[in-house]
Amino acid sequence: MQTIVVNSQKGGSGKSTVCRVLAVEASRAGLSVYLIDFDRDGHTLTNWHQTREAEEPRRVELSIAGLREGLKLLERQGADLVLIDTPPNSIHDMAEIFPLADLVLVPIKPTPDDLQAAAVTVASLKALQLPFLFVITQAIQNTNITAQAIAALSHHGPVAETLLVNRVVYPAAFTDGRTPQEVDKNGQAAREVGKLWVNIKACLHATMQEQRKAANG
Numbered sequence: 001m002q003t004i005v006v007n008s009q010k011g012g013s014g015k016s017t018v019c020r021v022l023a024v025e026a027s028r029a030g031l032s033v034y035l036i037d038f039d040r041d042g043h044t045l046t047n048w049h050q051t052r053e054a055e056e057p058r059r060v061e062l063s064i065a066g067l068r069e070g071l072k073l074l075e076r077q078g079a080d081l082v083l084i085d086t087p088p089n090s091i092h093d094m095a096e097i098f099p100l101a102d103l104v105l106v107p108i109k110p111t112p113d114d115l116q117a118a119a120v121t122v123a124s125l126k127a128l129q130l131p132f133l134f135v136i137t138q139a140i141q142n143t144n145i146t147a148q149a150i151a152a153l154s155h156h157g158p159v160a161e162t163l164l165v166n167r168v169v170y171p172a173a174f175t176d177g178r179t180p181q182e183v184d185k186n187g188q189a190a191r192e193v194g195k196l197w198v199n200i201k202a203c204l205h206a207t208m209q210e211q212r213k214a215a216n217g
């Protein structure tokens with residue numbers, strides 16, 4: 001089982017969106033996927049999941065204190081992937097959550113404010129030596145600001161090759177508990193999410209290899 005934590009300190013950067021679209025993508029690929037919503041104020045992921053008709057991906061409720069044991073239990077139950085959504089401005093709670101991640105995804109909207117806020121998350125991830133990947137979300141295609149954001153972020157860490165472009169199908173799909181790839185499986189957003197999942201699978205694979213190497217001395 002692998003655990004992905006999705007965090008950025010900036011509100012509205014796309015954390016809950018990344019969790020939702022990747023969980024559905026992984027689930028459609030045949031994995032047993034679980035979601036955990038630690039955004040106790042926003043509840044975006046929980047609300048979306050409650051509106052959703054399909055059973056997969058499943059959602060479990062855990063406290064931060066019970067997370068380690070909860071993850072072990074999920075693994076014993078056969079879970080392949082757990083995606084954890086987190087609130088903004090949560091760097092203190094993250095000290096308990098980050099160490100349990102195999103990979104941290106940091107969604108970033110290409111705006112100067114979001115880029116500035118990324119520094120806090122990155123400092124914390126580097127201190128913990130955790131593998132992470134920036135994911136550009138809500139990108140406006142072919143704009144200088146997006147290209148500049150990628151260039152600026154790549155000084156701090158790896159940036160996912162695939163961007164999630166700003167498209168109306170996201171909020172439209174979320175309204176009834178779905179994701180863009182479930183609304184229009186051949187649409188642009190579906191294609192981007194599919195490619196992003198391929199990028200992330202490669203990262204998870206690399207992380208697993210590293211962990212195996214470390215375990216074997």
Ligand SMILES: Nc1ncnc2c1ncn2[C@@H]1O[C@H](COP(=O)(O)OP(=O)(O)OP(=O)(O)O)[C@@H](O)[C@H]1O
Nearest residue numbers: 011012013014015016017088138165166167170171
């Ligand atoms: N690629 C996209 N295209 C269009 N709208 C998007 C896209 N990604 C996210 N959104 C919209 O942007 C808003 C913020 O996204 P989301 O809720 O995922 O951010 P968040 O980081 O979880 O926010 P918070 O910090 O409040 O928890 C939502 O209304 C969502 O529907």
Ligand SMILES: [Mg+2]
Nearest residue numbers: 015016042044
């Ligand atoms: Mg959220």
